Amino acid sequence: MMLLMRTLYTAALATAFAVAASAQFGRPAMTPAQERYLHAMEKADLAIQAENHTHSQLMQNEEYLTTEIGPRLTGGANMQHASQWTLEMFRKYGLKAHLETTHVAHSWTPGVATAVLLSPWHKVIPIAAEGWSKSTDGPVTGPVVIYNPGDPVDPAAIKGAIVLEGPPNSRNVAPDAQFPNSYDSVIMPPTGVPDYAAMQRRMAEFRAMMSGGPNPLAGAAVVIRDSGKPWGLFSIGGAGRYAPSQVPTATLGHADYSLLYRMIHNYHNHPRMTVNLGGTFSAGPEPASITVAQIPGTEWPDQQVIVGGHLDSWYLGQGAVDNGTGAMATLEAARILSALGWKPKRTLTFILFTGEEEGGVGVDTFVKNHLAEMPKTDAVLIDDVGTGCIESIPIEGFYNAMPELSQVYQPLKEVFALQPISTEYFGASDHVAFQRQGIPAFLAVQAEAHYREEHHSQIDTFEMVDAKQANQGAAVLAAFLWNVSQLDTPFPHHKPSPGRGF
Incomplete structure (x- = not known):
């Protein structure tokens, strides 16, 4: 939007x-x-x-x-x-x-968040829960799959899966990038011809999820977003609007997110991960x-x-x-x-x-x-x-x-x-x-x-x-x-x- x-x-x-x-x-x-x-x-x-x-x-x-x-x-x-x-x-x-x-x-109090890549090779991956994310029920293990926002969802493919939310966010990861002001450094001005229809579809989906409406990824074990920053930095956003999100949601650093995406998209691997997201909510x-x-x-x-x-x-x-x-x-x-x-x-x-x-x-x-x-x-x-x-x-x-x-x-x-x-x-x-x-x-x-x-x-x-x-x-x-x-x-x-x- x-x-x-x-x-x-x-x-x-x-x-x-x-x-x-x-x-x-x-x-x-x-x-x-x-x-x-x-x-x-x-x-x-x-x-x-x-x-x-x-x-x-x-x-x-x-x-x-x-x-x-x-x-x-x-x-x-x-x-x-x-x-x-x-x-x-x-x-x-x-x-x-x-x-x-x-x-x-x-209110929401974050807890411990951990992630481990189990295959095709072992790696401990830093991870952070998005704000007001539902917790996992302890560590959950599943296949890593890709979902492109706006595309039709195969419920069987995402059930119990660790779902990557689209391709890597590479618009703003150049280490030496310079910007005219601080606002443009985080909300970059658009370039080229915008795909308004795709943008509106994504925003409609986002609004529905944030307002408690249907989430197309319901059934996934965890949804993972790309922080889209250089240097392994996180970028936290909201997963729920003052209420638990429907699906546990977290963010990875850009390099780790890109790694998982390449494993699937470029090399047709079937990675598996274990993720544990903690956090507690007030009773009322x-x-x-x-x-x-x-x-x-x-x-x-x-x-x-x-x-x-x-x-x-x-x-x-x-x-x-x-x-x-x-x-x-x-x-x-x-x-x-x-x-x-x-x-x-x-x-x-x-x-x-x-x-x-x-x-x-x-x-x-x-x-x-x-x-x-x-x-x-x-x-x-x-x-x-x-x-x-x-x-x-x-x-x-x-x-x-x-x-x-x-x-x-x-x-x-x-x-x-x-x-x-x-x-x-x-x-x-x-x-x-x-x-x-x-x-x-x-x-x-x-x-x-x-x-x-x-x-x-x-x-x-x-x-x-x-x-x-x-x-x-x-x-x-x-x-x-x-x-x-x-x-x-x-x-x-x-x-x-x-x-x-x-």
């Missing part, structure tokens, strides 16, 4: 590129009021930058989050600990803060909280500007850069603006979401709880793509808001050496829920900073955090908030569209 939607949005945005480009080169002619605003925001943004450089607590908070709390699966004890701790930190920094809590059907629903903090506005307190990032993570690493850095940058932005003691015209809202990795339950909770406030939410900026510095803010199709965004962006560009406003569409994060309400909501464009390797993998750890770049992101979030809050006119909205984004 991600590739399909990016293809469609790219085509639409290309037609509007010339409109956006006109605001990118040099300073456009400004009214006296706009000149005054620009100079005031330049001064403010420099002060924000200085406060961050001098007194930042981002790395101290990041270390606590990743060391004392650890990885944070939605609905789990670590995630709730993180929500409570960030609530206390926002209050410590002088903000009004509270938790908003929903419930997920089950568990709480899942988001942390919300605010600095109230003075002139238009009923209007708000939002920045945020998700606090939940996957389990193999420590949730350091996906998305500990985005969450701690949001917390640091709150500290900066509170420390400066300024009084914004509009209310500044800081949100640390849960459940981004599993369908956006946190942001959906916030939107549902504050639906009446959505028409007066001016703009949203989300930090969710690693430790890399913020390099741009994308227009995300909100070209009607280009005059306002250009005013906000010009001082940011000058103070933080940003690139021009991006015309690429970025989905797949918490900002999409706000876009569906018609709100100009943006996902920060960030430097690559090894995000491809860290994303959802076992090296998403504190050691991978780049302090300088993460702090720059915090300062940009704070400056964006302040600049938007001081505009004389609000950002225009689109008509709400439930189907927008993905």
Whole structure:
């Protein structure tokens, strides 16, 4: 779905590129009021930058989050600990803060995962369970077979088998690959002519499985996916949506997955494996909280500007850069603006979401709880793509808001050496829920900073955090908030569209 939607949005945005480009080169002619605003925001943004450089607590908070709390699966004890701790930190920094809590059907605690190739030769293979995977009933042994998603299923062929989910995922495994930004390093822009019919078939199958509908691989002993990363790194995703998957599901490193595929496809071998996937589920629903903090506005307190990032993570690493850095940058932005003691015209809202990795339950909770406030939410900026510095803010199709965004962006560009406003569409994060309400909501464009390797993998750890770049992101979030809050006119909205984004 991600590739399909990016293809469609790219085509639409290309037609509007010339409109956006006109605001990118040099300073456009400004009214006296706009000149005054620009100079005031330049001064403010420099002060924000200085406060961050001098007194930042981002790395101290990041270390606590990743060391004392650890990885944070939605609905789990670590995630709730993180929500409570960030609530206390926002209050410590002088903000009004509270938790908003929903419930997920089950939390999941991963267990031991092992795999051994028995024939045609012996090899211990590293393996990791996908999130909310059903456990095996102890070690299970069976033949390894290939199933290509979208193809008809032979129930007899997969019954009791270890099933490889299609050919190796080789799109993004080149060790020396380079990308223009961190988002593109994990969700690669489509190339060539897309096979829309095949993509839609695969997505229909995926949606059905994640919603508890029929799984074409029911009866298999284990389903195995290719992590699609270099260096033997894993890439964890979801197998069930807060409930046990119908089939135990795991991921292998790309080299091991490719090995099994070659044995069958190229050499017509009949490999056999033993796999054991552990893990436990809560008996019933568990709480899942988001942390919300605010600095109230003075002139238009009923209007708000939002920045945020998700606090939940996957389990193999420590949730350091996906998305500990985005969450701690949001917390640091709150500290900066509170420390400066300024009084914004509009209310500044800081949100640390849960459940981004599993369908956006946190942001959906916030939107549902504050639906009446959505028409007066001016703009949203989300930090969710690693430790890399913020390099741009994308227009995300909100070209009607280009005059306002250009005013906000010009001082940011000058103070933080940003690139021009991006015309690429970025989905797949918490900002999409706000876009569906018609709100100009943006996902920060960030430097690559090894995000491809860290994303959802076992090296998403504190050691991978780049302090300088993460702090720059915090300062940009704070400056964006302040600049938007001081505009004389609000950002225009689109008509709400439930189907927008993905």
